[in-house]
């Protein structure tokens with residue numbers, strides 16, 4: 001799973017050298033951090049609305065789509081600040097390891 005995030009991180013880094021009219025990500029970088037954060041906020045709102053609809057309809061397709069938009073724009077914000085997706089994966093891994101769940105999972109394998 002994190003292979004895709006790493007590959008996307010490479011593309012987000014490459015886009016820093018691209019002209020604003022050649023790519024969506026390059027156009028966001030050119031507009032600056034406030035515009036990128038505005039997109040993160042919009043996608044968060046759309047994710048919330050889609051989750052509420054999904055609870056009633058039982059169809060999760062839209063909330064998955066909106067969550068992908070939210071993750072993507074969050075990664076653009078991090079890339080703009082010079083961070084990689086792996087930094088978030090590592091933080092989640094650190095929390096997982098701290099919780100002791102990894103140890104319990106490996107014990108139950110034996």
Ligand SMILES: N=c1c2ncn([C@@H]3O[C@H](COP(=O)(O)OP(=O)(O)OP(=O)(O)O)[C@@H](O)[C@H]3O)c2ncn1[C@@H]1O[C@H](COP(=O)(O)O)[C@@H](O)[C@H]1O
Pocket residue numbers: 008011015022023024025026039068069072
């Ligand atoms: N994963 C994504 C991705 N997810 C969503 N989006 C774009 O994010 C935008 C979502 O914003 P909205 O739904 O608000 O649509 P919009 O009206 O077009 O946006 P605004 O004009 O309001 O900013 C759309 O333009 C989507 O195309 C993405 N654009 C790019 N990627 C990845 O980023 C890579 C680089 O993209 P480019 O920079 O376009 O080459 C691509 O290869 C993809 O892997």
